[in-house]
Amino acid sequence: MALDFSLSVDQEAIADAFGAFFAAESPIDVVRGAEPLGYSPRLWQKLGSLEAPGMSVPPHAGGGGATLSDLVVVAEALGESIAPVPLVEHWVASRAYPTPEIVSGDQIAAIALRPADAEGIWRLVPGGAVAGVVVGVDGDELVAVHSSAPMVSPRNHGSAPLADRSARGGQRVVLGEAADLDRYLDLWRVLTAAALVGIAERAMRMGVDYVLERHQFGRPIGSFQSIQHGLADLPALVDGGRFLAHKAAWAFDAGLVDGAGVIDMDEGNITEFAPLAAMALVHAADAAAVSTDRSLHYHGGYGFSLEYDIQLYFRRARGWANIIGDLSLQRRRLADLLWGRAEATAGR
Amino acid sequence: MDFRLTEQHEALRSEIRACIDAHIDDEVIERAHRTGANHCVELAKALGDSGLLAQAMPGEGQDPMAMWMLSSEAEKAGAPFDSVGMALVIAGVLNEAGTAAQNQRVTAALLAGEEFVCFGLTEPDGGSDLPAITTRAVRDGDEWVINGSKMWTTMAQVSDWVFLLTRTDSNAGRYGGFTVFIIPMDTPGITIDPIHTMSTERSNATFYDDVRVGDEWVVGEANEGWRVVSIMFGFERGMANTGALTPLLARFGKWAEASGVIADPVHRERMAQVAIDAQVAELLTQRTAWTAAVGEPSGTEGSIAKVFATEAYQRHARWAQAAAGPEGLLGLNEPGAATDGWIDHDVRHSVPQTFQGGTTEINRNNIAERHLNLPRAR
Ligand SMILES: Cc1cc2nc3c(=O)[nH]c(=O)nc-3n(C[C@H](O)[C@H](O)[C@H](O)COP(=O)(O)OP(=O)(O)OC[C@H]3O[C@@H](n4cnc5c(N)ncnc54)[C@H](O)[C@@H]3O)c2cc1C
Numbered sequence: 001m002a003l004d005f006s007l008s009v010d011q012e013a014i015a016d017a018f019g020a021f022f023a024a025e026s027p028i029d030v031v032r033g034a035e036p037l038g039y040s041p042r043l044w045q046k047l048g049s050l051e052a053p054g055m056s057v058p059p060h061a062g063g064g065g066a067t068l069s070d071l072v073v074v075a076e077a078l079g080e081s082i083a084p085v086p087l088v089e090h091w092v093a094s095r096a097y098p099t100p101e102i103v104s105g106d107q108i109a110a111i112a113l114r115p116a117d118a119e120g121i122w123r124l125v126p127g128g129a130v131a132g133v134v135v136g137v138d139g140d141e142l143v144a145v146h147s148s149a150p151m152v153s154p155r156n157h158g159s160a161p162l163a164d165r166s167a168r169g170g171q172r173v174v175l176g177e178a179a180d181l182d183r184y185l186d187l188w189r190v191l192t193a194a195a196l197v198g199i200a201e202r203a204m205r206m207g208v209d210y211v212l213e214r215h216q217f218g219r220p221i222g223s224f225q226s227i228q229h230g231l232a233d234l235p236a237l238v239d240g241g242r243f244l245a246h247k248a249a250w251a252f253d254a255g256l257v258d259g260a261g262v263i264d265m266d267e268g269n270i271t272e273f274a275p276l277a278a279m280a281l282v283h284a285a286d287a288a289a290v291s292t293d294r295s296l297h298y299h300g301g302y303g304f305s306l307e308y309d310i311q312l313y314f315r316r317a318r319g320w321a322n323i324i325g326d327l328s329l330q331r332r333r334l335a336d337l338l339w340g341r342a343e344a345t346a347g348r
Numbered sequence: 349m350d351f352r353l354t355e356q357h358e359a360l361r362s363e364i365r366a367c368i369d370a371h372i373d374d375e376v377i378e379r380a381h382r383t384g385a386n387h388c389v390e391l392a393k394a395l396g397d398s399g400l401l402a403q404a405m406p407g408e409g410q411d412p413m414a415m416w417m418l419s420s421e422a423e424k425a426g427a428p429f430d431s432v433g434m435a436l437v438i439a440g441v442l443n444e445a446g447t448a449a450q451n452q453r454v455t456a457a458l459l460a461g462e463e464f465v466c467f468g469l470t471e472p473d474g475g476s477d478l479p480a481i482t483t484r485a486v487r488d489g490d491e492w493v494i495n496g497s498k499m500w501t502t503m504a505q506v507s508d509w510v511f512l513l514t515r516t517d518s519n520a521g522r523y524g525g526f527t528v529f530i531i532p533m534d535t536p537g538i539t540i541d542p543i544h545t546m547s548t549e550r551s552n553a554t555f556y557d558d559v560r561v562g563d564e565w566v567v568g569e570a571n572e573g574w575r576v577v578s579i580m581f582g583f584e585r586g587m588a589n590t591g592a593l594t595p596l597l598a599r600f601g602k603w604a605e606a607s608g609v610i611a612d613p614v615h616r617e618r619m620a621q622v623a624i625d626a627q628v629a630e631l632l633t634q635r636t637a638w639t640a641a642v643g644e645p646s647g648t649e650g651s652i653a654k655v656f657a658t659e660a661y662q663r664h665a666r667w668a669q670a671a672a673g674p675e676g677l678l679g680l681n682e683p684g685a686a687t688d689g690w691i692d693h694d695v696r697h698s699v700p701q702t703f704q705g706g707t708t709e710i711n712r713n714n715i716a717e718r719h720l721n722l723p724r725a726r
Contacts, residue, residue, distance in 0.1 A: 002357070003413065004350040005635045006642075069349070208720050225725035228716035229709065235648075235719055236656035240628035243635065246349040247627075254352075265601055267424065268594030268626050271351070279624045328617050335616035338623055339601065342611040 005243065011073050018074045021050065022081040028309050034084035037152065038159040039130045044085050044105065053105030054098075056091035056187075061098040068187065068249040072194040076242070079198020082316050086110060086127030086161060088191040092184050093135040096175055097144040102133060108149070111184060112136025113324050116167035126323050129153040129161035137178045138167035146171040158319015159312075183257070186277040189324075190248045193277075193284035196321060197241040200284070200291035203313045204234040207295030210310075214300075221298070230294045237287035244283050248276035263338060270338075278334040285321035292317040357413055360403070364421045367394050372427045380428035381680055381693070384542075384550030387431035387464070387506050395432060396461025405459060406440035406583040412640040416633060419588035424595050426690075430549075431464045431503050437583045438465045438511050442530065445568040445576050454509060454530055465509040465530070468498040468554060469577065475499075476710050478513075478577075479522050483556060485514040485529065492516075492529070492566075494537075494559040501554040504540050507533050510554065511580075517571055526573030529565045536560075547696035548680070584705055586636040586650025590657035592701070593626035593664060596694050599687040600668045607686070615671055622664045629657035648719040651711035658701040659708060665694035 007015060025046050034040040047053060056071055057063020066074075075088055086108060093109035094102045101107040110127030115137040117123060122136050129152060135144045147170030153162050208231060211222030221227055251261055251273040261272030270276060292314040296303035303310050321327065336342075353361065371391040380386050395401050395418070404414040415436060422429035435458040442455045457463035474481035483496025494514060504510065510531050517525030531538075537559035543551040568576045601619065604610040610619075632653035639645045669676040669691045678685030679692050702708045716722045 002350060002354045003352070003634055003638055005638050006349065208722065212722070220723060223723045223725060225713070228720075228722050228725050229712040231720055231722070232712035232715040233655070235715060236628070236632060236652045239635070239652065240632060240656065243349070243631040244624075244627060247351045247631065250349060250351050265623070266598045268591070268598070268630060270623075270627060275623075276627075278620075279627055282620075283624050283628060331617040331620040332613055334620040334623070338620065339605075339610060339616070342613075342616065 007073065011070060014070055015073045015077060018077040019080070021046075022077050022083050026081045026083040028081075028312070031082050031084055031312060035159045036155055037129060037161050038084050039086070039161045040084045043083060044108070047085060047087065048105035051104075052087065053090055053108075054094065054103035057094050057098040057103050062100060062103045063094070063098060068190060068252045069246060071191055072245050072249045075191045075194035076198040076201070076245075079195030080202045082199065082312060084159075086130060088188065088195060089127035089131070091191060092188045093131075093133065093144075095187065096135045096142065096180075096184055097133065097173070099133075107132040109133040109135060109144075110165075111188060112165065112167075113185065113188065115139075115178065115181075120166060120168040122165045122167055124162045124323065125165050126320075127161055128163035128165045131165075134165045134167075135175065135184070136167060137181050140178050141174050142176040142178060142180045143167060144173045144175055145169075146173075156319060157322075158316040160316075160319050160323070162323070182274075185324075186274055187252075189277040189281040190245055190252070192320060192324075193241060193245040193248075193280035196281075196284035196288040196317065197238060197245060199313050199317050199320070200234070200238045200241060200287040203288070203292040203295040203310065203317070204231065204238060206310055206313070207231055207234075207291075207298050210295075211298050227298055230298065234287075234291050234294065237283075237290055241280065241284035241287040244276065244280040248273060248280045251276050265338060272337075275334060275337040278330060278337060281321070281324070282327055282330050282334065285317075285327055288317035288321065353413075357417065360400075360414060361417050361421065363398065364395075364400060364418055365425075367391075367398055367400065368421055368425045368427050370394065372425055376428065377426050378681065381548040384544070384548060385431070385503065385506050386428045386549055387503065388428040389461075391427060391429070392432050392435070392461035392464070394461070396459060401432070401436060401439070401459045401461055405436055405443060406587075406640075407443050410440070412587065412637040413634075416587050416637040420591040420594075420630075420633075423589070423591040424598075426595060431506060432461065433588050434467065434503060435459075435461075435464055437580060438467075438509075438530070440583050441511070441576060441580050442567065444579055446530070447564070449564060450530060450567065457508070463508040464503065464506055465511055466501050466504040466507040466533075466552075466554075467580075468501050468510045468512040470498060470500045472497060472499050472553075476707055479526075479574075481513060481515060483512070483514045485516050485527055487516075488560075491560045491562055492527075494529070494531075494556045494561065496556050498554045498556075500543070500551050501540070502549070502551040504533065504552040504554050505542070505550070509533060510538070511567070512556075513573055513577055516573075520571060523574040525571050526577070527570045528567040528573040528576040529561060530567050531559070531561055531565050545700070547699065548693065549697070549700075581706070582645070582647065582650070584650075585711075586653035587633060587640070589701065589705070590629050590633045590653050592661045592694070592698065593622060593629055593657070596661070596665060596668060596690075597622045597626055599690050600672075603672065603687045609671065618664075618667060618671070622667075625656075625660040625664065629653065629660060632656055646719065648715050651706070651714045652719070654705065655708050655711045655715070658698070661694075661701060662698040665691065665698045669695050
């Protein structure tokens, strides 16, 4: 074991295979065609034929048994092409509730990031508009509820298949205690971070391509230094997000969970999964927000028009991240993990 | 990807740490701040004696992780290490481009922690535009005669050697016609004027009046000096001085706990952000070392790490000072100072980090042109 920032040979193969898959099967007209719901049944079906929906489930439960590090590679590829499928949510929910229909992808599962409210409703569940099963917390319990997917979503910023779903109507299976949700949310954080890194990376490259092509004042706008410098800040954000997502996944795959890893603020040494997952999400959300913002800005007015693709990335950068709630609260939660809960904040 | 250090690296880190702990205490740190030289002979000698400097020297076949670990452990401990870091860089350059005699005489002494070297590159009119320097070395019989002046020759007052960039042919194009020398500081004709700064680090202007040296002090070939300084930049950038956020946050965290500020959700949120940026800075720095180790450096990893780490250091030091209120304004070791005055020091010390070793703008140019493949800026 030694420090290594490269993908393994297997992961390179996964990256190539899914990169090629999304490029071929989820080009931008598929993304546009899936709006406003943000879901392409055809694309989901094709993922099913690759056995992608069951990748996160262990082999003994019939799944592909991919490591979290492998899933991070796929999630980044998905983010790069903003593929209109709730694969991340499905992977997380299927870890909690791996029925054969879910593992095969015949039934889509989603995960409610917030507990059901007093009326027993999970609000704005990502993937909820198209999922036949939702996993989430209701009261003291972690449950899976089967009910029919509404297949409509309120119009939303990232054109995501969001829906309010009942935690009580429909077939209800108790999976565990409410606190069990935490570890699934951490998986969601890491995989969503990876998808956001994909968004940030692609947006950066779209920006670079555009400024090389677009001429003003008789030269490519990419030769203006202010534009160059705005873009030059992005590789650190993108690479940092990628490394954080991979480090979190590495910690998970190495079993550095529930206190088995290190949190040493004097040394700056952090190998425990949960804080790394929190860091990955917050940083990747920032990276995607900044990258899409700069890239869109350097498109000038065209970036604002529906016709240009950068606006699709800009909206998903925000939509995919903010669905978990105010990112400031995610930072405070990270502070709880690093320094312990402060009494004054405990009641908030 | 793998984020674990090898057992050998863990052992090396412990050895480095033990050596630093054995030679650094509050008094040594205080002395460095008082004298303006981020320099400790005892520490350098101890690191040299234990062979750690030889191990950490950058270059082909060397382990870049060792240099990163040495620098990062020194930063965490607040140890006066700059003179050693500079010695390592020049030892690496001489090892790659110097003569056997130079290595015997200079490199060995640098790696023993017994002699020190300053960098004479920047000039009053040649900063970011380094090829604009005008210090000249002219051939006179068997000798070179050097005339000119250098700015920001940090550590000159404690150095035995100067690594000096000169012009030897002004008709050889932008990057042609430079020659690098390694020269004893006590050579007649060299004088030093201190430059005092807003922080506790002193620098110098150095002057070269009819300084006569022989061919034995030319590093690499005459007129091939740009290649030599390029090797140096490769060693210098993005592997050291990127770890300042960790000690900043550690000290702020302790003060926040003692003062009760830790309970404030707004401060907790920002502390978490500092922790994230510290992780990112470390990962980007480790990546720089790793690409060098596997022999695939693109030349921009260091710029990417340096810009991110130093910009974040400045931003967060200034926040920490504001968050600490009046007590954050008090200097090192003043009674009642938040973090014993380290916050005040960090705000000052972080200022030059965004120009030393190439300014943020010059590094962004490098990233834009060589990583993003954008055209040369105008
Ligand atoms: C504390 C300290 C220690 C140092 N130690 C040493 C040392 O030991 N040896 C040594 O040789 N040098 C040393 N330096 C010098 C350092 O390398 C220079 O300060 C640096 O190269 C910048 O040069 P300058 O200060 O002349 O600024 P200038 O080059 O004049 O730059 C001024 C401003 O203009 C910007 N700028 C310049 N060119 C461009 C461009 N093309 N595009 C956009 N913006 C641009 C810069 O980014 C900067 O913000 C040290 C400096 C400091 C502050």
